[in-house]
Amino acid sequence: MNLTRKLILIPIFISLLFPLALAHSEEGKSAGSNIVLTPADQMILDAIDKVNDRIDNLWITMLGGFLGVMAFIGAIVFWDRRTYLKLAREEFRVEISDDRKKLEAILAAMKKLANQFPEVSEVLRNFGLL
Secondary structure, three states, X not given: OXXXXXXXXXXXXXXXXXXXXXXXXXXXXXXXXXXXXXXXXXXXHHHHHHHHHHHHHHHHHHHHHHHHHHHHHHHHHHHHHHHHHHHHHXXXXXXXXXXXXXXXXXXXXXXXXXXXXXXXXXXXXXXXXX
């Protein structure tokens, strides 16, 4: 079965099951209201409610912990990026200074050649280097 056919069948399947699930949940509510509980059953249900509150608190704690860890990782990534950029800038300055020294040496050599060759002198003048 190809993907488009599956993607079309999923919403149809869900739309058919939703009314059944809704009817089932309404049956459970109406049936539960007619039940008489003993004191022991009531104590058990109260204990389960307390456990549910603890699970809710655990869920909130886990969510807070997850968000805290994500914030910590984001801060480390940002700090590392900033540190890396500082190092990259410094390396770039060193590279450029080396290149600048080479270019100045080449220009000095061209100026010496310009004394012997008038064509080189003319080219350097055309580019504003003499």
